[in-house]
Amino acid sequence: MSIPAICNEGCNEQFSIEQFEIEQMNDGVEQTYFECPHCKKRYVAYYTDPEIRKLQANIRNLGKSSQTAKGMKLIEKNKRLMNELRKRMEGGEAV
Ligand SMILES: [Zn+2]
Structure with missing residues (x-):
């Protein structure tokens, strides 16, 4: 990529x-x-923890079923957890 x-x-x-x-x-x-190859500035894409990675594996396993209400719910939960984790790691406010 x-x-x-x-x-x-x-x-x-x-x-x-x-x-x-x-x-x-x-x-x-x-x-x-x-990282920027010029000045080595680091940009964080996202954080994951074991719970989030497990959830993401569940979502992947759903495949096409992730479009269902159940799948959407997991995806929403994943987003929320990632947002909360980032907030916790960076000590800032949630977006
Ligand atoms: Zn740079």
Whole structure:
């Protein structure tokens, strides 16, 4: 994959994201991020914890059924948990 990006919090150079890196944090939390190749500014894509990864596996297993009410509910829960985890990790307010 190759996603175009601009280093808007760092050197303002353009670059393409070739892959996401994963850093293991405390309590089974994984930080998924990418770095500007010019100034090494780190951009966090998202955080996951064991509960979230389990939920995501469930959603993947649903396949096409993820379009059902049950699937939608899991997807909503996943979004909420990821939002809460990010808030907890960054100490900021939820978006
Ligand atoms: Zn940069």
